[in-house]
Amino acid sequence: xxxxxRERIKTTIESxxxxxxxxxxxxxxxxxxxxxxxxxxxxNGAEFRDVNILADADLRTGLKEYSNWPxxxxxxxxxxxxxxxxxxxxxxxxxxxxxxxxxxxx
Amino acid sequence: xxxxxxxxxxxxxxxxxxxxxxxxxxxxxDHYQARIVSSAFSGKSLIEQHQLVYGALGSAxxxxxxxxxxxxxxxxxxxxTSGASDGRSLT
Numbered sequence: 001x002x003x004x005x006r007e008r009i010k011t012t013i014e015s016x017x018x019x020x021x022x023x024x025x026x027x028x029x030x031x032x033x034x035x036x037x038x039x040x041x042x043x044n045g046a047e048f049r050d051v052n053i054l055a056d057a058d059l060r061t062g063l064k065e066y067s068n069w070p071x072x073x074x075x076x077x078x079x080x081x082x083x084x085x086x087x088x089x090x091x092x093x094x095x096x097x098x099x100x101x102x103x104x105x106x
Numbered sequence: 107x108x109x110x111x112x113x114x115x116x117x118x119x120x121x122x123x124x125x126x127x128x129x130x131x132x133x134x135x136d137h138y139q140a141r142i143v144s145s146a147f148s149g150k151s152l153i154e155q156h157q158l159v160y161g162a163l164g165s166a167x168x169x170x171x172x173x174x175x176x177x178x179x180x181x182x183x184x185x186x187t188s189g190a191s192d193g194r195s196l197t
Binding site: 033064068069070071081082083084085086087090091 | 152153156157160161167168173174175176177
């Protein structure tokens with residue numbers, strides 16, 4: 001991955017406290033897993049930035065390498081990868097998601 | 107598309123002691139659900155556990171498998187789940 005792409009990914013991840021890289025956008029998710037994560041974020045009252053990776057092939061390819069994570073959606077909080085749909089669902093069930101989303105950036 | 111047996115082979119090659127349950131969700135050999143119980147997950151965060159699984163599947167994740175619903179457990183964590191207390195076995 002070239003440096004410009006890596007820098008662009010980093011800037012995007014840090015542009016908002018909570019960033020969701022997804023298929024489609026928050027109003028029109030184009031994948032059931034992305035839709036599920038959006039539902040959980042809304043349910044927990046989170047404000048988040050959505051990034052449609054279907055509209056950006058470089059970003060889509062680059063993110064997989066950047067995060068060592070091959071699938072979407074990918075949720076980032078405070079610049080850190082939290083996980084995909086399964087992990088976000090697990091964290092919601094345990095109550096950890098609310099804590100994570102509510103915590104202030106250190 | 108990838109044969110279930112091949113997915114199992116890749117996972118068991120990495121997680122030798124694992125209890126594995128693999129389901130082809132759509133019957134099309136590209137949407138899978140996997141439940142993996144392995145001591146290899148001990149001391150690792152959920153995200154690290156899933157990254158281990160993705161690592162084991164390698165290039166299969168970027169093409170052959172379109173979706174993988176994943177649940178990972180250490181043997182200790184699995185023992186505490188309702189699935190285990192129901193007496194259900196993974197194998």
